[in-house]
Amino acid sequence: MRVLRFLVKLTIFGFVSFIIVIMGLYTYAFLSPKLELRTAGQYYIYDNSDTLLYQGSSTRKWVDLEDINYNLINAVISVEDKNFYKHHGFDYLRIMKSLYLNLKNKKITQGASTISQQYVKNIYLDFGSTWERKIEEAFLTLELEVHYSKEEILEGYLNTINYGQGNFGIANASKYYFNKEPLDLTIEEALILAGIPNSPENYNPVANYDLAIKRAKLVGQAMVNNGMLKQEELDGLFKERLEIYGKSSDENLDMLMYYQDAVMSELKGIKTIPDKLIQAGGIKIYTYLDMFAQEKLEENILKYLGDKDLQSASVIVNPETGGVIALSGGVSYAKSQYNRATQAKRQVGSTMKPFLYYGALEEGMTSSSTFNSQYTTFPLSNGDYYSPKNYGAIYANKPITMAEAIAVSDNVFAVKTNMFLGPEKLVEVAKRVGIKSKLQAVPSLALGTGEIPLLDLARGYNTFATGGYKIDVGLIRRVEDKDGNVLYEKEDYKDLVLNTNYTYILNEMLTGTTNSQFRDYANPTALVIASKLSRKYAIKTGTTDSDFWIAGYNPDILMVTWVGYDDNKDVAATYSSISKHIWADTVEALVKDKEARWYETPNNVVGVVLDAVSGVPTNNTSKATLFYYLKGTENVALNAEEVFREETNLVTE
Numbered sequence: 001m002r003v004l005r006f007l008v009k010l011t012i013f014g015f016v017s018f019i020i021v022i023m024g025l026y027t028y029a030f031l032s033p034k035l036e037l038r039t040a041g042q043y044y045i046y047d048n049s050d051t052l053l054y055q056g057s058s059t060r061k062w063v064d065l066e067d068i069n070y071n072l073i074n075a076v077i078s079v080e081d082k083n084f085y086k087h088h089g090f091d092y093l094r095i096m097k098s099l100y101l102n103l104k105n106k107k108i109t110q111g112a113s114t115i116s117q118q119y120v121k122n123i124y125l126d127f128g129s130t131w132e133r134k135i136e137e138a139f140l141t142l143e144l145e146v147h148y149s150k151e152e153i154l155e156g157y158l159n160t161i162n163y164g165q166g167n168f169g170i171a172n173a174s175k176y177y178f179n180k181e182p183l184d185l186t187i188e189e190a191l192i193l194a195g196i197p198n199s200p201e202n203y204n205p206v207a208n209y210d211l212a213i214k215r216a217k218l219v220g221q222a223m224v225n226n227g228m229l230k231q232e233e234l235d236g237l238f239k240e241r242l243e244i245y246g247k248s249s250d251e252n253l254d255m256l257m258y259y260q261d262a263v264m265s266e267l268k269g270i271k272t273i274p275d276k277l278i279q280a281g282g283i284k285i286y287t288y289l290d291m292f293a294q295e296k297l298e299e300n301i302l303k304y305l306g307d308k309d310l311q312s313a314s315v316i317v318n319p320e321t322g323g324v325i326a327l328s329g330g331v332s333y334a335k336s337q338y339n340r341a342t343q344a345k346r347q348v349g350s351t352m353k354p355f356l357y358y359g360a361l362e363e364g365m366t367s368s369s370t371f372n373s374q375y376t377t378f379p380l381s382n383g384d385y386y387s388p389k390n391y392g393a394i395y396a397n398k399p400i401t402m403a404e405a406i407a408v409s410d411n412v413f414a415v416k417t418n419m420f421l422g423p424e425k426l427v428e429v430a431k432r433v434g435i436k437s438k439l440q441a442v443p444s445l446a447l448g449t450g451e452i453p454l455l456d457l458a459r460g461y462n463t464f465a466t467g468g469y470k471i472d473v474g475l476i477r478r479v480e481d482k483d484g485n486v487l488y489e490k491e492d493y494k495d496l497v498l499n500t501n502y503t504y505i506l507n508e509m510l511t512g513t514t515n516s517q518f519r520d521y522a523n524p525t526a527l528v529i530a531s532k533l534s535r536k537y538a539i540k541t542g543t544t545d546s547d548f549w550i551a552g553y554n555p556d557i558l559m560v561t562w563v564g565y566d567d568n569k570d571v572a573a574t575y576s577s578i579s580k581h582i583w584a585d586t587v588e589a590l591v592k593d594k595e596a597r598w599y600e601t602p603n604n605v606v607g608v609v610l611d612a613v614s615g616v617p618t619n620n621t622s623k624a625t626l627f628y629y630l631k632g633t634e635n636v637a638l639n640a641e642e643v644f645r646e647e648t649n650l651v652t653e
Contacts, residue, residue, distance in 0.1 A: 043278070045263060047289040048325065048477075054260055063171045065155040068182040072170070074229075075194035076158065078222040081115040085150055116145055119157040163193060164200030164207065165246075165334040176334070177205060179245040188237050191216040191223075206246045206334070213238055247334070255298045258329035262342050262455075263287055263475050273479060273487050282482025287475050288323025290316075296589045297326045300582045305331055310575065311566055312582065313340035315458045316590070317558040321492075322462060322471035324455075338566070345437070345451035346562065349542030350409045350525075351549045352426075352448035354464060354506060355433065357402060359425040360417050361502040366634075367509055367627045368615035370399035371416045373521070378419060378443060386443055388415045391543060396521040401615035403627060407512035408522040409541065411447055418446035432497050433463035434470050448542055457551065458560045464507060464538065465553035467599055468498030501602045505628045508607075510538035510552075517612035517625045526550070528577050529584040535596035537587070541580065545570045548579045552587065555597045559587050601628075608634050 045054040065073070077084050113121075120140045145153070163173035170193070174182045178189050185193070195215035196203045205212040220237065223229035263285060267278065277283070293316050301312050316326040329339030338344070360369070373396035378386045388411045395412065405413035418426055423441035430439055435457070439450040459473040471494055479488040512518050514530040514537070524530075525541040535554065542549035546568045551560040563579040564571055601607070605628055611618035612625040627634075 043264075043267075043283040043285055045260060045289075046284065046286045047291055048287065048323070050286065051291075053256075053287075053289065053291075062159050062169070063182055065151055065158070068155075068158060068170060069185040069190050071187045072182065072185055072190035072194055073154065073158075074226075075190050075219050075223055077115075077154075078226045078228055079194055079219045080118070080197075082222070082226050084115050084154070087114060115157050116153055119153060119160065161197045162200045163196045164204030167334075175245075177244055177246065187229075187233075188216070188242060191219045191237070192242075195219045205242070205244045209241075209244065254333050255301070255328040255330070256294055257333040257337070258339050258341065259287075259289060259294065259324075259327045259475070261337070261339055262324075262327055262329070265339075265342060266475050267479065270476075270479070270488050277481070277487070283487075284480040284482070284484075285476060286478040286480075288318065288321065288325050288477055289475070290325040290590075293326035293586075293590055296586050297328055297582075300585045300589075301328060301331060303585070304578045304581050305563075308575070309565075310563055310571070310578070311336075311340060312561065312563045312579070313344065313454050314559060314561040314582065314586075315341050315455055316586070317458055317462055317465075317473055319462055319465035319471075319553060319555060319558050322473040322490075323477065324458075324473065324475045327455075327475070336566075340562070340566075341454045343453065344566075345453055346547055346564070347448055347544045348450065348452050348457055349448040349544045349547055349549055350411075350414070351457060351461075351540050351542035351551045351560075352430075352446065352450065353406065353409070353414050354510060354540050355429045355435075355460065356414060356418055356421075356426045356446050357406060357509070358464075358498065358502060358506050359421055359429040360402065361505055362429075362499065363421050363425065365402060365417070366629055367403045367505060368401045368610065368629075370401055370615070371405070371413045372396075372398065373400045373405070373410050373412050374398075376412050376416070378415065380443070386415070388412060388444070388447060391522070394522055400520075400613075401627075403509050403512055403615065403625075404518055404520060404613060406509045406540070407515060407518035407524040407612075408520065409513075409525045409543075410522075414446040415443050419443055430460060432470075433460040434473070435460040448544065454560055454562055458558060461551050461553060461560060462558055463498060464503060464510075465555070465558045466494065467507075467555075468496055468500045468503040469494040470497045471495075501604050501630055504599055504602050504605055505630070507538040507599055508626070508628045510540055511536055512612075512625070513539045513541065515612065515625060517623055520613045526552075526580055529580045532581075532584040532588060534588060535591065536598045543576065547571065548576055550579045550583045552583060554591075555599060556591055556594055557587055559583055604631050605629070606631050606634055 044052060047053050158170045160169060162168055163170070165176060167173045167176045170182045173193055173196070174180050174185060177193065178185065180189070192205055192212055195212065195218065198215065202208060203212050203215045217234070217238065220229060220234040224231050224234055267273065267283070267285060268275070297314055297316060301314070305312055311330055312328065313330060314326070314328050315324055317323065318325055327341050329341040329343070330336050373390070375389070375395055376387065380386055390411045391409065396410070400410060400413060402413070402417075404410070423443060423445055426445055427439045427441045435452060436459070437450065437452045437456050439445060442449070455473070462473050463470045472490065474490060476488070477490055478486060480486055513524045513526040514533060515524055516527060516530065518524045519527075526539045537552045537554050539550065539552035542551075547562060547564040548571060549560070549562050551558075553559070561579045561583045563575065563582075607626040607628050609618075609624050610616060610627045611620065611623050613623065615627065618624050
């Protein structure tokens with residue numbers, strides 16, 4: 001009996017303590033500063049002409065609750081939080097029920113988040129599951145509940161929730177899926193939209209119509225169970241297939257969202273701007289975005305990819321500022337928000353070779369230094385052997401020059417050069433020009449077996465495009481708070497990290513990829529677009545079994561483009577020219593009205609007319625081209641093959 005009385009007292013004490021703690025927390029929340037909703041996490045993005053491009057907190061338009069169809073509101077409450085109007089931020093009975101069921105099933109089968117909690121996550125927090133984050137979520141939920149009405153909370157939730165296909169907020173979702181305003185939705189359309197947030201990738205009708213309808217019917221049943229819809233009404237719905245609009249409004253570029261995402265990712269990486277300040281809202285972000293460049297980029301990606309089941313990513317940079325003026329992370333942001341320009345790490349193929357050949361110039365090789373192009377097996381220091389192949393297994397079976405090796409992208413020449421210099425040299429040059437990815441000093445790195453994000457590769461190429469100056473490549477020019485105070489401004493700083501003489505020589509050699517004089521056992525790799533080009537560009541293409549690359553530049557513009565499959569499956573050789581045509585058409589459109597520019601020849605560099613293939617003096621103008629040298633080395637013909645064979649034991653066919 002004494003034990004029973006003790007347990008009763010303990011229970012009463014625990015209950016009273018719980019009530020006191022809850023009251024204390026709500027009191028603390030009430031006395032805390034009022035949370036900002038419409039400006040919470042809100043930011044403004046401007047293009048390179050300071051024109052407002054985007055405003056919102058992951059949504060372009062805020063719609064008042066009274067302008068949202070009541071069926072949608074009832075559907076959301078029924079399926080997400082049926083006790084929304086009864087609780088004060090937390091549904092304690094639902095929490096206890098979910099805990100019981102999760103323990104019973106020995107796995108998490110049910111959640112208990114309320115609309116208030118989900119809204120807090122949408123505008124203030126990430127979706128991690130640490131205890132620190134959960135405690136912060138609880139306090140913010142309390143503050144939300146004591147400062148705002150249920151209608152204001154519901155309105156904010158509907159304007160920030162993820163509806164899939166890159167659509168945040170009910171206004172965007174209604175327009176995208178049904179080409180309607182939220183007030184004009186039918187009950188069937190409302191049920192579909194209410195069902196999407198549970199799993200945006202799976203329950204949206206563009207990705208999976210049948211699954212979306214199945215989910216919509218469950219939402220409808222929840223409305224029936226809550227007395228918001230009659231069973232016979234539900235039974236009469238979805239008898240015919242609904243028309244899904246499935247596209248953004250005409251004035252919005254779909255791929256522009258990739259640029260926006262990249263901007264926000266860069267913003268979060270600026271250490272001088274605390275996360276709390278970003279969450280507070282009102283941040284003004286001034287970017288390098290050129291809307292004309294973005295339009296042309298998207299236009300050409302869609303033109304050449306068409307209905308092919310391929311992906312593509314590109315970045316366009318102004319070399320002088322390092323500013324990214326256009327970016328695409330995929331073919332359709334609506335179908336996939338994965339940003340292949342910033343997030344994907346791919347093998348870069350032969351676009352790695354310019355970093356190698358710059359290192360070779362530093363170490364005494366010249367544009368006419370030769371190696372034999374033939375099938376070769378390289379003995380490695382660990383006892384293994386490495387036998388790289390040329391594209392199509394085609395070899396010159398004779399000595400070729402560095403200039404020709406670049407023009408036709410000879411793999412054997414590249415690997416020999418890498419081993420001749422020592423693979424550490426290539427890694428060192430890549431790091432020096434700004435590539436941040438970790439690279440392994442191995443013979444195959446010369447062929448681009450290292451994985452590098454596209455934007456990181458562009459950062460390295462921009463150092464060549466500036467003539468040897470490393471500049472911070474990015475999307476953001478300046479960031480201000482809501483009062484106009486400058487929080488961040490990109491430094492106009494150039495660091496000369498390369499020898500300008502060798503950089504010029506390399507840039508000239510990279511024009512050989514469109515030079516028909518280099519036609520020999522193989523064609524120059526960018527010859528297919530040569531007729532489209534109105535001026536000189538330094539260009540390097542790259543190919544792996546699953547990737548097609550092109551990187552090219554002159555003093556006015558740098559563009560890097562990739563085409564391939566997300567799952568790394570092989571890409572048909574017939575698609576090899578797609579990335580090149582995207583590159584050529586886009587770049588030419590952007591420089592059309594500009595005066596043609598090229599790099600000024602340094603005083604210490606001299607040009608010599610030689611036979612393009614053999615690298616020896618010639619009177620045959622049809623095969624002649626300019627080879628560039630550091631003064632004093634133009635008469636030095638280095639047969640690197642002879643030196644190389646003295647140091648290695650090669651096996652050739």
